Amino acid sequence: MVDVDKKVSTGHGGRLRIPRSRGALGGLAVLLLGIWGALIPFVGPYFNFSYTPDEPWVWSAARGWLQVLPGVVAIIGGLLMLMSRNRLVASFGGWLAVAAGVWFVIGPFLAALLRLGDIGEPIATSDLKRALLQLTFFYGLGALILFFAASSLGRLSVRSTRDIAFAERTQGVGTDQYPDQRRVVDEEVVPADGAHSATQRLNPTDVRHRPV
Incomplete structure (x- = not known):
């Protein structure tokens, strides 16, 4: 995430953005x-x-x-x-x-x-x-x-530090620009006895809730 933020803040679009007060x-x-x-x-x-x-x-x-x-x-x-x-x-x-x-x-x-x-x-x-x-x-x-x-x-x-800060604000660099990358998926869990099935929303990054 740090590398992505840095690329956006120093990218081509960021270099061209300036506050109106500049000119x-x-x-x-x-x-x-x-x-x-x-x-x-x-x-x-x-x-x-x-x-x-x-x-x-x-x-x-x-x-x-x-x-x-x-x-x-x-x-x-x-x-x-x-x-x-x-x-x-x-x-x-x-x-x-x-x-x-x-x-x-x-x-x-x-x-x-x-x-x-x-x-x-x-x-x-x-x-x-x-x-x-x-x-x-x-x-x-x-x-x-x-x-x-x-x-x-x-x-x-x-390009001053003020221009860099302005570009970051207008491009929404930060958590607003990059929403939480954790994906929640639907996974069907079948009990061992096979009597019935239930659908649970699991976070694949959370190993505590993964079916065994």
Whole structure:
């Protein structure tokens, strides 16, 4: 029984089971940043905080490719990191977040080369606001997503004692998982005189009740 318990607790399924809290913080941060990245080009004009064109809810190819797409990918990755109890699924969400963060950073540089459209110009009257717009729309946003995604991937790559305990609880390692192996069988006992027969439930491991 000890060997069986050890095999289950250290088996493939046990290694993949993690508590949701393992990627919760990074997943939540990535989720919120993804929502920001996907929506800010459309709602920013309400607050005089946008790139051209300075109109709310105006769709363009550049906004779709460079902001909505990575934002949605980050949202999906954040949800997987936040909700999954499987190490592989949560790690996949982390790598989706990494891809989204990288694209937020390098996308504006590749827009012209890949013919993705014109991202426009930051609507700013000072260098400080211009820098703030560039950071919050693209470069800083992507860096933050990368930071939280990489931190979560680092945590997901390590199997702690807490993960082992969680896997044992969820897999039911112990007496609940392995019921009593003693089998009770029906055995017909015929008295020596042959007058009648009786059926008794005997435990084969208990030699005291075996018929002679």
